[in-house]
Amino acid sequence: MLLSLNRMGPGRYALYSIGVLVALFLLFPILFIALLSFGSSQWLQFPPPGWTLKWYRDFFDDPRWIAAILTSLKVGLCVMALSIALGLPAAFALVRGSFPGRVALRAFFTSPMIVPIVILAIALYAVFLRLGLNGTFIGFVAAHLILALPFSIICIVNALEGFDEAIEKAAIVCGASKLEAICRITLPSIRLGIFAGALFSFLISWDEVVLGIFMASPSLQTLPVKMWTTLRQDLSPVIAAASTLLIVVTMAVMALAAFIRRRSEP
Amino acid sequence: MRSTLRRGRAWPLRGFGPALPALVFLFVFMVAPLAVLFLRSVTEPTLGLGNYAELLGDATYGRVLFNTFTVATVVTVVTLALGYPVAWLLVILPSRVARWLFAIILLSMWTNLLARTYGWMVLLQRTGVINRTLMDLGLISEPLPLVNNLAGVTIGMTYIMLPFIILPLHATLSAIDPAIMQAASIAGARPRQIFFRVLLPLSLPGIGAGCLMVFVMALGYYVTPALLGGASTTMLAELIAQQVQSLLNWGLGSAAAFILLTVTLILYAIYVRAIGLGRPQ
Known part of the structure; x- marks a missing residue:
């Protein structure tokens, strides 16, 4: 029952949203650093004004x-x-x-x-x-x-x-x-x-x-x-x-x- | 052949030999240094428990202990609140989706600690993305102080500890037989009742294991509090490092280290008592 999604009722949307939020929370800093490392701003502006390999x-x-x-x-x-x-x-x-x-x-x-x-x-x-x-x-x-x-x-x-x-x-x-x-x-x-x-x-x-x-x-x-x-x-x-x-x-x-x-x- | 076997069985330390190199190594490089440290905590500057009395009696150090336990508690509660639904999702999602969620959790867990903390330092700073976005949306007029305080430490530590609570919770939840939930349902229980009276009690061992693990790790954490915290929000591990590295006050630093170690070992003993040493099934 509670271990299967389709029978859980509306509660599953709460679960989904927490799952998505946590996944984004976990990914966010990692993706952010990767993007920033190609940004041209010395002051780590985001979104970067330009892209560089500097x-x-x-x-x-x-x-x-x-x-x-x-x-x-x-x-x-x-x-x-x-x-x-x-x-x-x-x-x-x-x-x-x-x-x-x-x-x-x-x-x-x-x-x-x-x-x-x-x-x-x-x-x-x-x-x-x-x-x-x-x-x-x-x-x-x-x-x-x-x-x-x-x-x-x-x-x-x-x-x-x-x-x-x-x-x-x-x-x-x-x-x-x-x-x-x-x-x-x-x-x-x-x-x-x-x-x-x-x-x-x-x-x-x-x-x-x-x-x-x-x-x-x-x-x-x-x-x-x-x-x-x-x-x-x-x-x-x-x-x-x-x-x-x-x-x-x-x-x-x-x-x-x-x-x-x-x-x-x- | 038979005689050697019999002789082998009579020898009380049969099979102990191969463990010796690792044992000696850990004694020389872990046990002995810790023993020396303990001696320093009760002999410097004078013989006795003066350092411990000072740490536990002084208001400044009391503040540090309070910070440490507060952050560890808040981080534990937040990671549990976020981690439980995720662990649950990992069990019930179709395996294709669950595998991706797993990969994200493991990636974040294995990414270099400093890289992740650096990310948060940049994100949370006064002119960082979070403050900028909130200001652009008109939600705040002044940048929120998100870094160099306990808020920053808590956000950073929650991020780092999440995988450590999700994984044990997932192990517990995936071992629960779905038929039990079905039986409760057939017996007339509503979903809310099933959750609070069946699923939650059955997942208590995982909750206990995960929470203790996160709490213990948070108590002794050094890097994240040092980088995301501020001067007024020193935590225990930082205090230890400061006393030893900058103030050369080895007596007090070692005493603080042993208070931390004692609390850690007590909590670990509770963990072992409650859950066992984690022998593989």
Whole structure:
């Protein structure tokens, strides 16, 4: 009854309108920035008096923005690799292990998602200052990895729980070694979970800003940190261009994820 | 083969080894730094709970706590009011349309936080599109103060939190068997009764999960309040950052951080109690 549209009566028009309004509310700032980034007004007039690619040119002509993109990419890829390297074995332990405290360990591994990031940021800032890791590449990777790890562990745990261990055992009975069975049977079967974990880990790192604000040095900044410091000064249209590029990257990653998902479905 | 298996079973930490690298990493980079931070909150400038007393007793800090809880509450209520109908729509719309709505929600959720906040900064400013449109329509004569105050923070945070309430609500609503609603209808209940006495109670777990998640996230949010808020509307996360970064007052900053962490953990414990750890079905 209330779960089918045509029998709901006039109430459904209220639902429709809220749905449309929320969809517009969610899309509005994103479309707005994208349009603005092509507008010629330095003062972000809307509708723009004319159209230009000037802000994109400014963006790509500034070596600091390019350096920030490269830093973000490098950090993101390292975080992605390490997140899988640590998360994959941890997921195996959580699913296959039979030790006391397994549930508690699982909760602990997801705890970085709960701790407010600003607290983590100042805690790391204090320790990194002492260790000389502030504003270093390793510092960025370690900090982002804390946030990315829960996502890769959750994704792989979910995939592993859906995989029948008997298939792996069958391979061992047929003469494969344990390692062979895992590498040639189990890992290929849970590869979607691993991909998803890797993708999430990259996106977490790519978007992370709070940890970066505290750590960044003028010489090493990720893209969001560079945006933050620029935003603190003025609302320059170059940020609109940078934002639009980020939105395009997000859409590309989402499309990739959808493509992988579609291919996996029979 | 059999003997190794048996030996393996006797070992109480069977299968624990692979978790070790991740565990060590989180201990070194998360637990230890947090522990150091806590020590600073009770030792700087003097040993004792002075920092906590100052935070909870002083009117200025009281104001910050009040701002934080007010914004978190308002954001939670507004996201629920907007998110529930959307989650409901996602369940009952034809899947072609629902897929588009889903894509919009995910796009907004995964778009860079700063990009979205920047959008709102531009939209809400004195000479921004919203004020201009309202003035051109003759609805207002002076630009509304929409930014650098709690209104701006609330709008920006509502925008960011909406997906986080829609998704759990959608999960709950889509698990409800439509036959139950049909049964209520056959038994003579009117739509309004069905909503308040069947659908709403059945969706309470999703409402609880979504609201707690949004509330907890809103309490500790830093970026949006810092950019859309003003000097007089400091929230807790900003206070922590200010104390540490600009005033180098580590004792007070750490104490504020631990008050925030304690509230967060208590709310999270309630969440786990009520909903469970979210084991996949």
